[in-house]
Amino acid sequence: MSLELRNVGRTFNDKAAVRNISFTAQPGEIIGLLGTSGCGKSTVLRAISGLDDAYDGRIEFNGKAPGAVRNAIGFIFQEPRLMPWLTVLENVTFGLKGTRAEKESKGKTFLENVGLAGNENAYPKELSGGMAQRAAIARALVTSPEVLLLDEPFSALDAFTKMQLQDLLLDIWKTYQTTIVLVTHDIDEATYLCDRIITLRGQPGEMEREIAINEARPRTRGSGELAEYKKEILDSLDLNQPAAAEK
Secondary structure, eight states, X not given: OOEEEEXXXXXETTEEEEEEEEEEEOTTOEEEEEOOTTSSHHHHHHHHHTSXXXXXXXXXXXXXXXXXXXXXXXXXXXXXXXXXXXXXXXXXXXXXXSOHHHHHHHHHXXXXXXXXXTOTTOOGGGSOHHHHHHHHHHHHHTTOOSEEEEESTTTTSOHHHHHHHHHHHHHHHHHHOOEEEEEESOHHHHHHHOSEEEEEETTTBEEEEEEEOOOOSSOOTTOHHHHHHHHHHHHHTTOSHHHHHHO
């Protein structure tokens, strides 16, 4: 599913949080929204999701407003947000339509896809942080969304778990070719995962640059090519300036 934003902005109590955001995402493309804290990345994502409809400008999925395609959108938050009184399988299948057997079969398939087979009857308190986020990913995917929105989904995890889940996300993307919009402040994550990166800066946040990552997958973490993209992003956000001034 394609996505288009045209001059999107959002104001809270007469104070602009973000403005003039325009970009497109083609079907199956991974787009990163990258910037420092407070530049409006998550605000843009909430507008795309339809959770916030008080924005200015226009957002369309295949020419339709977000509300018209709500069931085609999946959202993964920073925290897993699992319901503690439900098992892992019950969390993943919550809200699904169909018979109990159909829902459980589908839920087990997606739990297997994210590496949680055998944990169907566990409760959230029994899971590690990485396992809980895997369950949240399965819950977002079980409805077969055509667009997947991720709001810094790996930021609370240790470095090794984060890398494992980044690779899991790419495996899922290869299988389902879902259009993905990823909000992150992790430059290495953005260059490793994304086809294009939109950098935002300022308060209110505005688009600074659009950077295409012309590097074939699978990519090598820490490669010289990705390091060059990282430098370009740091320069666009003026994050290399303090270091330069200290030398």
